[in-house]
Amino acid sequence: MITRKVGFIGAGNMANALIQGMIQSGQFSIEQIRINNKNSMPRRRKMAGAYSIPYVGKQELLRWADVLILAVKPQDLFGVLEEINPMITERKLIISIAAGVDIKSIDSMLTTKCPIIRAMPNMSARVLTSATALSMGKLVLSKEMDFARRIFFCVGSVHQVEESQMDAVTGLSGSGPAYVYTFLKAMVEGGEQVGLSHEDASELALQTLKGAIEMISVTGDDPAALTKQICSPNGTTLAGLGILESHHFEETVVEAIRAATQRSAELRQENQQRQANKKVI
Template sequence: MIENKKICFVGAGAMAEAILSGLLDHKIVKPGQITVTNKEDRFRLDELVYNFGVVADRTQTYSSIQQADILILAMKPKDIEKALLDIREWTRPDQLFLSVVAGVSTATISHFLGHAAPVIRTMPNTSAIVGLSATGMCLGDHVRDEHVRLARTIFESIGLVFITEEEKLDAITGLSGSGPAYVYYLVEAMIKGGMDVGLSYEDARKLTLQTVLGAATMLSETGEDPAVLREKVTSPNGTTARGLDTLRSYQFEQAVRECIRQATQRSKELGQMFSIQK
């Protein structure tokens, strides 16, 4: 039961904050069960303690790591090797390791730990901050059903969880891991477009956000194919048709698809840089 588990975040960035916020907002654990630690930024630890009431480990004794049942690895990919080599002697095979580190394989994490602890690799996105992440999850060696249940409990507190094979996690990174930024870019463009035709920034922003929210809700609640919904609002020779024709002329679909392909490729490249090769 997760209510009896001690959780330690190794790394204290935005994703760590989003996850611990989700856990506390849903009352899945109590603040005293969560410890946060990082290598250098003590001010950041103070901030999390003040905002959430969690415990900060500001020492280099690694007591929080030794005592943890679950360790959530939330450092940058370039830092993971040194971080794991630094803490490995204070870790145990009966601890569960959950990684939110982009591109780094479960095999690499196990290699740096030097023992057979269960490792689950995940790819949430920044919508975790508002509890609406789409989190891809893959299972490393030595993972049992109880570990999957614990991981699901943690990541379902910040949104949807999708379990998949590890080789597909780069694609999930390219689509949903980076996906919020694509939507924000679209929203930026729509706001600017509204301003181009005479709306104030405030009005264009409100109208755009409501439009995007409404469209996403329609897709979610009706279950209809997006192409079907698009056709329903597109009258022949109407305003929507003119707008869509313009997007096609700029190869909008091809640009979005290539965007996802390139982000996926970059995730693979990062994996090759920071993971051991089997």
């Protein structure tokens, strides 16, 4: 049984998803979780109503929790770190899910050094199927990393990466759900254009995506090999694939991931600048 006490700072969408997963998994009890949030009463009521998790002030949260999950927007993170800095002790474990803020920047805001883990989940955490990447700071013990893994396993899969790869993770799995939604939207539109109702096209396209993903998951086969199995000489699939190829579909997806990765690096640098300005003030 997990006994560490987990305090969330920020009770928005991602915190809600994580708490839901942690409790539904049965690995964490409600008594092990407390929340701090800036204001926003409707959100508080939603969280408290759904799980009866206590809302507390930052001082109380810091005194009580062994692990702090920082689940505020990146632009709010440095303000939060400034607030909690005096209450940080050596063996508090900090897990930050803020996109584009590196461990070094978090560490440099703290007077007392403590272990810091950075996590990059994605939106599918809300339906417990996130692809989450974790990277660890220098002071993190393997049991602390195991603990972080257990939290994020509650909302999907977990992969450990070097922190230098976090921009790439953001470009691939962080932004990835949006690429898939865009593809799905185009499939539905295509279905409608060739004569199907919106409802039928939506259901057929969604089930086709689900089935294709399930096939890869179950068989572990290479996507290119599976594609080949569907194609018959001079058949329909080859006709469709020919159009995707002539419009550089694969290269376009690769470029999208490159652009998102590059933007993540830029945002990280902007956050570093924001943090440097905050320290000067």
